[in-house]
Amino acid sequence: MSKAPGKHYRKEISLMDMFNMFPDNEAATRWFESVAWEDGRLCGHCGSVHTSSVKNGKPMPYWCKGCRSYFSVKTGTPLQKSNVPMQKWCIAIYLCLTSPKPVSSMQLHRDIKVSQPTAWSMLQRIREAWMQDDEYTFGGPVEVDESYFGSRHSSMSNRKRKELKDIDRGAVGKRAVVA
Ligand SMILES: [Zn+2]
Known part of the structure; x- marks a missing residue:
């Protein structure tokens, strides 16, 4: 960021x-x-770039294939x-x-x-x-x-x-x- x-x-x-x-x-x-x-979507938990959008954004907008967790752009930020x-x-x-x-x-x-x-x-x-x-x-x-x-x-x-x-x-x- x-x-x-x-x-x-x-x-x-x-x-x-x-x-x-x-x-x-x-x-x-x-x-x-x-x-x-800016350089592409990253998982806020583990930093992996292997992520995908979640249909309907529920429970969160993105899914990390690296750590198998949901995340949003706020994850890992203040x-x-x-x-x-x-x-x-x-x-x-x-x-x-x-x-x-x-x-x-x-x-x-x-x-x-x-x-x-x-x-x-x-x-x-x-x-x-x-x-x-x-x-x-x-x-x-x-x-x-x-x-x-x-x-x-x-x-x-x-x-x-x-x-x-x-x-x-x-x-x-x-x-x-x-x-
Ligand atoms: Zn992750």
């Missing part, structure tokens, strides 16, 4: 763009598959255990990838109508999934709400810490404190 819009691609995105790209969960899933499986619909995930991811300014959990909370703690957790997972890759890092980094961050810092690599230090901490996210 390394391929993502590059810096040159990062511009303010309009609501219309979002509406056209992610009109529903189905379209959002197709987009996410195209990003995650989205796997989330109840947040794909449309909201994709809008959140796309916002993070394209926004010239850091995306705060308050902004996400308002933009995609999830609770602020859910928005925070989504941003966290997006960071973890995309910032590991040196080839791709968020140029306009995701806002960090420091009030939540304390314990996580200690278990982080130096590189990650540095990345966090480099983040431009605007005032916006800091107001986002949950009672």
Whole structure:
């Protein structure tokens, strides 16, 4: 899941763009598959390329012949255990990838109508999934709400810490404190 819009691609995105790209969960899933499986479909359990589509997509859209398991594009990603619909995930991811300014959990909370703690957790997972890759890092980094961050810092690599230090901490996210 390394391929993502590059810096040159990062511009303010309009609501219309979002509406056209992610009109529903189905379209959002197709987009996410195209990003995650740019080089072809892989099983999220074992990485096998020997997979097939499942008729009617039940219980899951794909079947792995390697490990004989069902999977979807969310399998093995930070989205796997989330109840947040794909449309909201994709809008959140796309916002993070394209926004010239850091995306705060308050902004996400308002933009995609999830609770602020859910928005925070989504941003966290997006960071973890995309910032590991040196080839791709968020140029306009995701806002960090420091009030939540304390314990996580200690278990982080130096590189990650540095990345966090480099983040431009605007005032916006800091107001986002949950009672
Ligand atoms: Zn497999």
